[in-house]
Amino acid sequence: MSLEPRGAAHSPLLAAHPTSPGSVFQLLRDGVPRTRADLAAQTGLARSTVSARVDELLGASLIAPFGENSSTGGRPPATFSVNPAARCVVAVDLGGTHARIAVTDLAGEVLAEEELELAIDQGPVPVLDTVSEIARRLLAEAGWSPEKLIGIGIGLPGPVEFATGKPTSPPIMPGWDGFDVPAHLRRTFDVPILVDNDVNAMVLGEHDMVYPDVDHMMFVKTATGVGAGIISDSQLQHGAQGAAGDLGHVAVPDGDQTPCTCGNLGCLEAVASGAAIVARLREQGFDVTGQAEMVELVRSADPAAVRTVRQAGRQVGAVLASCVNLLNPSVIVIGGLVSTAGEHFLAGIRESVYSRSLPLATQHLRIVGTVTSGRAGVLGASAMVTTHTLSAEHINAMLAGSGPAAS
Template structure:
């Protein structure tokens, strides 16, 4: 498995701080992040560290503001001991979910709870400088709106609607993102905010967000985004799986029987995306005399009971199910989540997906399989991007630097 989204990919803007102050305090922080208050004695017992060492590291964590006193434990004789707990609002993260024609930006705490957010129509084809300048400018505005200082910002997480080399944060030959190919997104945004910037494919961050929000105990999950394009984020053993080059989950460009020789924007013909994406359905409906300009129009038509739109959604679900049925047999997930703009149209898309998967997949693979609509819905991307930032910045190496800087 390649490096996952929840641990240290390349990031820009983090200034290395000396780690001489209570090295290893991140070990205690990791324990306390479960939300349960603990005394120094409990921390010493859980880690096997000497009481003096635990005291030193707790003091460093208190100085950094990442933990705080949480009351007193029951006394077993003498003065009741103080308990300590994680303070998720001690730092904040910026999260940007960038689509083909829209942007969603959120400020969250370290538990990925949204504190402030903004959504805008923003064309990714305007280029990286224009889009990233908007993210930085509006990100600063969200910080000010929430009454937070830039010094409290852990980092910025960005999801892009195209293939991303996660280790560098650069898009690779993205078909709908002119000017983005190879652009140093972490460097450009990180220089302006002076914080780590982590970048991933938008479907991967949505998979992280859905996993955190609705299925935290699911070891194997697939998140399918059906919008302007079609993509899949894969969670395996609780971590995002990317494959050798970061291209895992690009199911939109798998050939499907109903695609015949229909051209796809990737240059091939007969791809799933060419027949089942929001753009493809809008084009097909328009050709039938039902005007639609994109996924949002298809959703509106379906919500108003348009028979052609409902029929098109059901068939799109079947086409997506054709590809997922093979994936179910190969990967054997416990959960398949259908999200993205078209999933907001109701149950017709989901019904088509279920119909084909249960028909074509092995009984053992589908015995306990959940096929559901997204619970996080439009928040999945920003929640996932925030989780990506927090898990990176609170990973052992990074957390020790953060704690040392706060205690220094």
Template sequence: MTDAVTTATPARAEDGPGRILELIINGSARTRTGIAQITGLSRSTVGQRLDTLFDAQLIQESSDNVPSRGRPSRALELNPRAGVLLSVDVGEERTRMAVLDLNMAILGDRVARLALGDGPEILLDRITAVLRELIDHLGLDQTAVAGLGLGLPAPVDYEAGRVQGWSIMSGWEGYDIRRHLRRSWPVPILIDNDVNLLTLAEHRRYWPGQRHLFFVKAGTGIGSGMVIDGAINRGAQGAAGDIGHAHVAGFGDPQCRCGNAGCLESLAGGWALARDLREGHDARDVADRLRRGDSAAVTGLRQAGRIMGESIAYATSLLNPDVIVLGGLLATTGDDLLAGIRQVVYQRSLPLATRQLRIVSTRYKSRAGIAGAGYLVRDHVLSPAVLDACLAVGKSPFAGAGAGS
């Protein structure tokens, strides 16, 4: 891949080492010449910025050569082992914990059945214990931890890092999760709703060129996330995308587990399908019946798709996304759910909103939540503002954060 060629612009104060690293990571510039062309910085200034990044062991020369008008240049790349990222995806039934390098490659992961009802102190201590075992197993106890990302199946106040409002995580509301984890991990800790992390992973991995994306998770519950103008939109208090607890008219008003009646989740969520089928209690039980070709389960899923389509059609008119992505366990069982959603969305929404709209299933087979937590942390610790603030005082961005601490 060659460097992007753009018209040079005047150097700006924000074109520090962090901005240079950002260009290298996103592939906009992979050589000194390419960086100078994009930023307008002199070659000597580019050299100084790169020396700072080399000294911090954040970049390295690739084995690849980048073609140029003169001699081929050695490509620059992020050093993936400068630190590791800890990612945790807490689910209703299972929790996945992983260690990633800075290139988002999973070095190792573990899945454990951790009961949300045990409360935050017990569950967070168990997560820490599993992460430490994983780090030791991988021989990474002397490697710096860049940060820890945690996804929760609940509304999250992103700035405070706390569960807020009703959720299936009874006993967690207001608990200082970040403070608890920092006893073991003195690193940046970022906490978000699990569907926001699925949305982030989907956008960054498969749809980086699209500015507006709507993601729907169809599992035991139903949730959604939004990318608006290229960034995750969490709303004012972190409640944006709570599509599962919006009322849907015309299909009856069964009781929802949130206490209201007629919520989308109470009509089309995995637990609601299991209720109607009178077998099991969650999306996994429904998926097992679907894989066996159970006709009642197939009929129920198709109807669920049409009901979900009503809510998604409204979101389509409201948000006008480029792409709608369907994920979650129920989305992995075939095309019945997707077909029902497509039918209603294209029928209900105006042609202007659907003219170029794509409605697709996720390409992630698993570990999307882990990837999202990793992106969340890496984006923060390597953001130009955060990185430049560390480097300006001669501090390594991951100093004092050894995995064995």
């Protein structure tokens, strides 16, 4: 998947020159409204150049008047800020058994969304065709024409080669290995399509919406599988093959020998995922068939269910303790369906992490539950798209009529 807008790679006029409208636009992306004089002072550009660039951005509705600054006399100068309603994004969070699809504005505000049961093991074509159908309907419900769509972001529950958008040997996604996800979706939507691991999207969503000032953090999802998204020095870490953060296939230190789908024994996914907890409860005689029933059982304060979930938390924490010593994050966010069972799971994680990690690494460490109400994945998928498509180069391409949603 090319990360350049069509035509941009061969046109020097679209490059991110300091005087380009795209470069001026970047100064407004921090959310602070500015006047033309502010922009001229900040860039060192002539007032006439700044005014021309502001007019171009206004003409494309990419920025909008925000209000007026105070003035010592005469008419107050107008201020401008990014217009979140200029374009929209389709954001998709695919899990092992569920999907959440949303339409957001450029600020990540969800305008329309749908959550449904959707098994990833159906294969890429039926799953992605369902996504396309729902995305078209949500765009219509939100009042957006496809021409205003600036891009699509997708999180998948397995390793992804980010540069191409192709899954790489995903363990719970039969038929997806090497499938060209962007190419398939472009049959319906001719826009940039960014694909990443679902937990990478989640850590971006939680970071952008809740912890924007945190430079080192992790997001751990425990559901059908177990995975982590890692931000270090404010940068999302993919690893050499897109497999960074695959906690699910790290061996738990307690020596559990439960067989894992990967062929090894005692992997975290095999002993502490939502499916593994359900299996443990069934072994104890509970009539539970899925993770949702397991969560309800724990919420009802059944002592055996609480003990089982807390032990799973300890096993997750035992693996995370090594991550804390190695990466030294300041925040670890716990998400996924298992985390909705309450504080018992979190308590088990904290117990192991704080007892097994070095005191220096845990001195200021916070281990907290997600606060994005299941939306971390779509919020991160939306952020992936806006970070890419609102770059200076892409804004220049859009204004030149050669980029997505140029009309």
